[in-house]
Amino acid sequence: MAKRTVKDLPDLKGTRVFVRADFNVPLEDGRITDDTRIRATLPTLDYLVKAGARLAVASHLGRPKKGPEPALSLKPVAAQLQDLLGGSVAMAPDCVGPEVRKMAEDLRDGDVLILENVRFHKEEEENDPRFAARLVADTMATVFVNDAFGTAHRAHASTEGVSHHVQRSVAGFLMEKELRYLGMARDAPDHPYVAVLGGAKVSDKIEVIEHLLPKVDALLVGGGMAYTFLRAEGLVTGKSLVEEDKVELARRLLEKAGPKLRLPMDHVVAAAFKEDAERRTLPVDQIPNDWMGLDIGPTTISAYADQVRPAKLVFWNGPMGVFEMKPFAEGTLAMARALAESGGTSIVGGGDSVAAVTRMGLADKIDHVSTGGGASLEFLGGAELPGVACLEDA
Helix, strand or coil: CCECEHHHCCCCCCCEEEEECCCCCCEECCEECCCHHHHHCHHHHHHHHHCCCEEEEECCCCCCCCCCCHHHCCHHHHHHHHHHHCCCEEECCCCCCHHHHHHHHCCCCCCEEECCCHHHCHHHHCCCHHHHHHHHHHHCCCEEEECCHHHCCCCCCCCCHHHHHCCEEEECHHHHHHHHHHHHHHHCCCCCEEEEECCCCHHHCHHHHHHHCCCCCEEEECCCHHHHHHHHCCCCCCCCCCCHHHHHHHHHHHHHHHHHEECCCEEEEECCCCCCCCEEEEECCCCCCCCEEEEECHHHHHHHHHHHCCCCEEEEECCCCCCCCHHHCHHHHHHHHHHHHCCCEEEECCHHHHHHHHHCCCHHHCCEECCCCHHHHHHHCCCCCHHHHCCCEC
């Protein structure tokens, strides 16, 4: 899965480069509340700037419904990027059109132009080849650098379509890092290899489970998805989240996995889905009919942590409980601590998992915190990602 990167490009001075970044950052009243995704692409942008390339940087932001929406403009991103790069960053009024062309023409070596939200045009998500051609023509690009792994599972004009209209298509440093670490987890793991999967639904993780089962030494399941498996084992689950139409699938996965697939032994249950609800810690085969499981219990936490700490490779995706409610966050936080204490390579992917290691100040103790989300899961499930497949092989 190794791809050529920006380092494989010859003399970049004066080269016009179309960079696809993932600047889909959270905003509140027009202010960026978390610039992690902007910072993640700085190594690529800084490298290209110092090499004297002339950059047009594209991204989406949010899900605009009917054309341009001022609240989803990339203007705050341009301002933040200028502060982080320490140089001038221009903001285009659109991502295509004569004004964009004029601003691209005026770029000098090392200049950066941020294009307006590509999803303001419906042709972006349609991967319209004419729109992709316009993106390249109006920015005058001859090279495509994809550094947006988080959108690489989408065949959009700015993530895949533009590759058909340039001379070279390579990965940025963030893309390269994602492929290296996730490729290790998918294709060439060290052993013992432990995967920890949580979240609400089995259906979101079917391909990942099936793809990882032959490779892992243990697959530890938590979160709401555990209750579909527990139901498949014939246990009463009260009002816990269960995907009734996936119980038979869960039964087949349990049979296929054998002792590799581990389920919670105890859980924190509550009388209602509320932070201040009455709660108890019980074995998983005990739950009042009108109660629901909202976190893994201390016995499970200890057993899972004992599996994680000595592993040579650990991949974690998905919370162990209702992480946003403090009384039901301990399982997720404990997994974050266990990964940080692991002596092997640790990889975290998924919003709540990333939020847990970040909240606890442990992100710098994790070898790789993926920006991928859905792209990470599709990649680990064995899918070919369009935004990766279009790049040159190493």
